Amino acid sequence: MIRKNTKTSVVTRLPGKSKKSEEEPIQLLKGMKDILPADQIYWDYIRQKVKEISQNYCFRYIDTPVLEKTSLFAKSVGADTDIVAKEMFSFIDRGGENVSLRPENTASVVRAYIEHGMISEPQPVKLYYFGPFFRHDRPQAGRYRQFYQFGFESLGDASPIVDAQLIVMVRGLYEEFGLETEAQVNSIGCPICRPEYEKLLIDYFKSKRRFLCEDCKKRLVKNPLRLLDCKNEECQELAQEAPQSVDYLDDECRSHFVKVLEYLDGAEMPYSLNPRLVRGLDYYTRTAFEIWAPGKGGHHNALGGGGRYDNLARLLGGRPTPACGFAGGVERLIMVLKENNVQIPQEKIADIYLAQLGESARKKALKLYELLRRGGIRISGGFSKDGLKPQLAEASKLGVAYTLILGQKEILDNTILIRDMENGSQEVVDYKKVVEEVKKRLSRITNGLTVKKINES
Ligand code: AMP
Numbered sequence: 001m002i003r004k005n006t007k008t009s010v011v012t013r014l015p016g017k018s019k020k021s022e023e024e025p026i027q028l029l030k031g032m033k034d035i036l037p038a039d040q041i042y043w044d045y046i047r048q049k050v051k052e053i054s055q056n057y058c059f060r061y062i063d064t065p066v067l068e069k070t071s072l073f074a075k076s077v078g079a080d081t082d083i084v085a086k087e088m089f090s091f092i093d094r095g096g097e098n099v100s101l102r103p104e105n106t107a108s109v110v111r112a113y114i115e116h117g118m119i120s121e122p123q124p125v126k127l128y129y130f131g132p133f134f135r136h137d138r139p140q141a142g143r144y145r146q147f148y149q150f151g152f153e154s155l156g157d158a159s160p161i162v163d164a165q166l167i168v169m170v171r172g173l174y175e176e177f178g179l180e181t182e183a184q185v186n187s188i189g190c191p192i193c194r195p196e197y198e199k200l201l202i203d204y205f206k207s208k209r210r211f212l213c214e215d216c217k218k219r220l221v222k223n224p225l226r227l228l229d230c231k232n233e234e235c236q237e238l239a240q241e242a243p244q245s246v247d248y249l250d251d252e253c254r255s256h257f258v259k260v261l262e263y264l265d266g267a268e269m270p271y272s273l274n275p276r277l278v279r280g281l282d283y284y285t286r287t288a289f290e291i292w293a294p295g296k297g298g299h300h301n302a303l304g305g306g307g308r309y310d311n312l313a314r315l316l317g318g319r320p321t322p323a324c325g326f327a328g329g330v331e332r333l334i335m336v337l338k339e340n341n342v343q344i345p346q347e348k349i350a351d352i353y354l355a356q357l358g359e360s361a362r363k364k365a366l367k368l369y370e371l372l373r374r375g376g377i378r379i380s381g382g383f384s385k386d387g388l389k390p391q392l393a394e395a396s397k398l399g400v401a402y403t404l405i406l407g408q409k410e411i412l413d414n415t416i417l418i419r420d421m422e423n424g425s426q427e428v429v430d431y432k433k434v435v436e437e438v439k440k441r442l443s444r445i446t447n448g449l450t451v452k453k454i455n456e457s
Contacts, residue, residue: 031137031145033331042334045344046177050130050150053173057165059128059152064108066132070098076107076312078282080222087135089145101134106283106309106325107316109153114318123156124323130330142301142335149304151327155313158322160256163287163308164263170291170326171269174303177333178342181303184274185264185289186245187257188225191311193250198224200243208238225278244275253286260287279305283312287324295339303336304328351442353395353421354381355388357407365406368416368434375435377442395421401445402438 028034035043054061070090077084089101102108109127112118118125130150137143152169154162167183174181189197201224205212209220213232220227228239249257264271271289279288288307295301306326313321337344352372356365362383372379380398382391388405395403405417405426416434418441419426429437 029145031139031143033144033146039334041344041346042337043330046150046330046333047130049173049176050128053169053176054128054152057126057152057169059126059154062109062112062127062129063131064102064105064112064129066102066134067099068102068108068111070100072107072111072316073100073103075315076110076281076283077104078223081226081280081282083135083280087137089134089136103133103135104281104327105129105131105133105149105151106153106281106312106327109151109325110155110309110312110316110318110321110323113155113321114313114316119156119319119321124154124162125156126152126154128152142332144331148330149327150330151304151306151325153323153325155321155323157324158310160259160287161263162324163260163289164267164269166306166324166326167260167264167271167289168267168269170304170306170328173328174291174293174333177337179293179303179336179340182292182300183264183269183271183289184277184292185260185271185287186274186277187249187253187260187286188245188278188284188288188307189249189253190285193248193253194245197243197245197248200248201225201227204242205238211235211238223282226280228276228278229280239276242276245278246273246275256286279307283309283315285310289326291328293336293340295336301332301336303332348378348399350378350380350398350400351402352377352379352438353391353398353400353403354379355391355395355403355405356381356383357386357388357405358411360411361406361408364411368404368406371435372438375439377435377438392419402441404434404438 051061070088073088074084079085083103088103091099093099109129113125128151130148132146132148134146136145139145152166154166167185171181171183188194202220205216205220205224205227209217211234212220212227213230213235216227216230216232216235219230227235228242230236230239246257274290277288277290284307286308288305290305291303292300293303304327306324308322308324310322311320312323313319354365354369354372356362365381365383369379369381380400382394385391385394392403400421403419403421405419410416410431414431415428416431417426418429418437
């Protein structure tokens with residue numbers, strides 16, 4: 001029963017009654033994007049590869065809600081970061097709660113880890129995700145307000161080998177896509193040694209204050225590390241000469257970082273040290289890394305980034321839990337795959353096409369379609385098409401091995417035609433045996449292919 005809500009009413013402002021506004025099609029919100037069927041092969045492929053590599057390294061899948069309390073991100077990402085201060089989709093919900101669409105997922109995963117007592121599971125707890133994130137940023141090429149990320153989080157292990165293996169794994173993932181990527185690494189220390197470094201950084205940039213962009217002038221007070229990765233050319237030039245965090249690590253952070261690099265060397269994984277790599281979020285400690293890929297005209301793109309965040313769980317009210325993670329952008333990856341002309345293997349969607357001629361055949365075909373599908377046969381059919389020619393054309397386009405043809409004569413004889421799409425030969429078979437006959441023919445193809453492959457190799 002639908003009950004009428006008498007307490008609240010939703011006020012919808014209707015557009016004026018002018019003819020013009022009625023005719024204007026409603027368009028996408030700025031910075032949003034439809035993912036059309038033609039692009040889905042990229043999405044399926046990326047999802048599949050992310051799942052495969054996650055399983056190889058024992059990461060388990062987690063989904064968290066797209067909507068969380070705003071305080072979760074303010075506390076973790078940092079109230080003074082661009083993401084929280086300028087880019088979150090935040091609003092007060094109907095219950096008066098200040099909520100935000102998630103701009104990233106590490107904070108949510110750590111919240112879930114604490115909330116579900118995962119600290120009592122064997123550590124590290126390794127989780128991965130794939131989903132949409134939201135940032136009200138200035139839209140530009142490859143940058144959206146709703147974008148997708150996949151990510152890996154390893155919680156509960158402080159060992160530098162966790163950082164190293166994550167970098168190796170992520171680079172291996174991009175290799176699976178045929179991309180030769182570059183891993184850049186740095187260490188930004190911890191809350192014990194970083195303040196001294198930040199002080200030196202502030203002193204250095206203060207002396208150059210008049211050359212800094214307006215954003216960096218604010219960063220000088222609020223988020224000095226971010227002075228190092230400003231995109232403004234003049235600020236970048238100044239950053240070249242700035243003190244480097246690795247020179248001011250305390251003994252523990254230094255030895256942790258040296259170990260990460262030794263493990264990477266041991267795995268024969270190429271990397272480059274980037275003293276200006278700081279990552280934008282407050283929660284990072286020690287290792288910070290990014291994965292870069294070559295793109296169009298020698299232009300390089302950051303595919304994703306990550307690092308260690310040993311203090312985040314405690315910051316969110318949990319027990320101290322060292323952790324390390326990575327997040328990669330999906331749209332950015334697709335852009336790079338296209339720029340590098342990477343071919344995505346296309347899976348055939350059907351082995352069989354079912355064509356029907358006339359109304360009674362159409363009725364019977366509907367039932368046969370179900371029979372074949374339940375028999376585990378990948379089938380497609382053009383119920384809205386009349387005539388054999390357009391249906392055979394569609395069958396060829398799909399690349400099916402056989403087309404089943406059901407016409408008036410076959411209905412009367414209780415038979416069906418099986419057309420071999422490779423040589424055009426047709427055979428009449430007993431309707432009752434059609435599933436069996438199709439399976440027999442399909443298995444012949446598969447076995448034939450296997451024999452051919454073995455002989456070839
Ligand atoms: P971040 O969470 O900012 O470290 O971003 C990690 C990766 O996500 C980036 O390297 C991009 O590939 C991707 N990414 C971040 N923001 C956006 C955005 N607004 N639109 C598209 N991709 C994004």
